[in-house]
Amino acid sequence: MLCNYLEDTIELIDSAPSWEDSIKIAAEPLLKQGNINESYIQDMISNIHKFGPYIVIVPGIAMPHAQNKGGVIKNGVSLLKLKKPVLYPEDKEVNIVMVLAATDSSGHLDLISDLSSVLADEDIKNSLENAKSKDEILRLIKSVE
Template sequence: MNMLSDHLKNNIRFLDEVDSWEDSIKLAAEPLLHNGCITPKYIDDMIRNVNVNGPYIVIVPGIAMPHAKNEDGVINTGLSLLKLKNPVLFPEGKKVNILIVLAAEDSTGHLDLISDLSSILIDEDVMDQFKNCGNEEEFIQIIKMVE
């Protein structure tokens, strides 16, 4: 089963606000750390990626997809999501209130997950609903719609 909804189940968190973008990545990735998909190194790698290459992981306004090259930090492919009530500022003043952490073992094994994600982002109506989800159940429902 390689469905986005399955991967995100129990990996979605909600917070009011965080202190910094670094914290937002750490907190968003915590579920993956707990279920053994990643090691703490991967969190550092993701933060360093932004410091080195810029906030390009902010893929559309409001949504960031923290990720990095897998240099022994990823054990199993996985995704987790963090929704913030108040947006956090990434470098270059980019506001983000949804973080979708992507941990990919290699560059190909997770492409159907990416494809589902793309289906959500490509459709403005779906994306609006996605941005306004208030609990895990709603998120999962919208994702299942596009799968």
């Protein structure tokens, strides 16, 4: 399920200038595919300014998302892997940014539960952090689905 979403939305780059940029870069594939529009990216960034880094769900991994106020056209997930971590508020280092876009809260919860089961496995999480290619990331996620 998750793999279908991530097929064309995984990016690997060296670094991001700021946490805000890491969200913009991570969301770019969803924007290009028409899953979301610019307002959704702004909503995700505003949420962190308002509520702090609650989206850093486990050390090293952030899962930015926001309520759909018209910014999500269709469900999607994208993944950005940074070689060099970016600092989120409260000095939380993040090197994997997974953007969640869901048209409604039930889709939202399904995606979060899929992602959580992937990230709950310490070996998978470590392998994900060390992955060097899109194919390697997809293989890892397929192995736990």
